Amino acid sequence: MQQNLVTYSNPDANAAPGGHYSHGSVANGFVFVSGQLPITPAGEKLASASFEDQARQALANVEAVLRACGSGIEHLVQVRVYLDSVDNWAAFNAxxxxxxxxxxxxxxxxxxxxxxxxxxxxxxxxxVVPA
Structure with a gap:
């Protein structure tokens, strides 16, 4: 019988997922981080915060999932970002x-x-999860 080769993670440093998914999953040495919104660990949605504060919170959430899965920013392979407007590209990039x-x-x-x-x-x- 084959073992489950996928593990799932919902770290306490993130608000509970808003649907039927995990914040992170690990398979074959890769960490896959679900889309992270600017929501605090307590569940506060930062819709009224500045764009920069929203970006910082979303990235902090990504980092928390990476760490919980045994990885980190230094092991990122690919990042996909969704913006409400291309006008926020430069602010996000900074x-x-x-x-x-x-x-x-x-x-x-x-x-x-x-x-x-x-x-x-x-x-x-x-x-990736470092060996």
């Missing part, structure tokens, strides 16, 4: 560069229009 530091994973930024709960940014990611 916050992201500070957060990511020397890491430069592949990245896509997708302007989408309105996001869930009136939020302005959502970030998903793929990383």
């Amino acid at each position: 916050v992201y560069a500070q957060w990511a530091g020397p890491s430069r994973p592949s990245r896509a930024i997708v302007p989408t229009g309105a996001l869930h709960y009136g939020l302005k940014v959502e970030v998903e990611a793929v990383a």
Whole structure:
């Protein structure tokens, strides 16, 4: 009988998922981080916060999932960002560069229009778990 090769993670540093999914899953040495919105660990949706504060919270949520799954920013492979408006691209890029530091994973930024709960940014990611 084959063991389950996938593990799921919902760290306490993140609000509970809003649907039938996990914040992170680990399979074959990769961490897959579900889209993270700017929602605090206590569940506060930061819709009235500045774009930069929303971006920082979404990225903090990504980092918390990575750490809970045994990885980190330095092990990112790919990041996908959804923005409510392309006008926020430069602001996101500045916050992201500070957060990511020397890491430069592949990245896509997708302007989408309105996001869930009136939020302005959502970030998903793929990383490796170091051996």
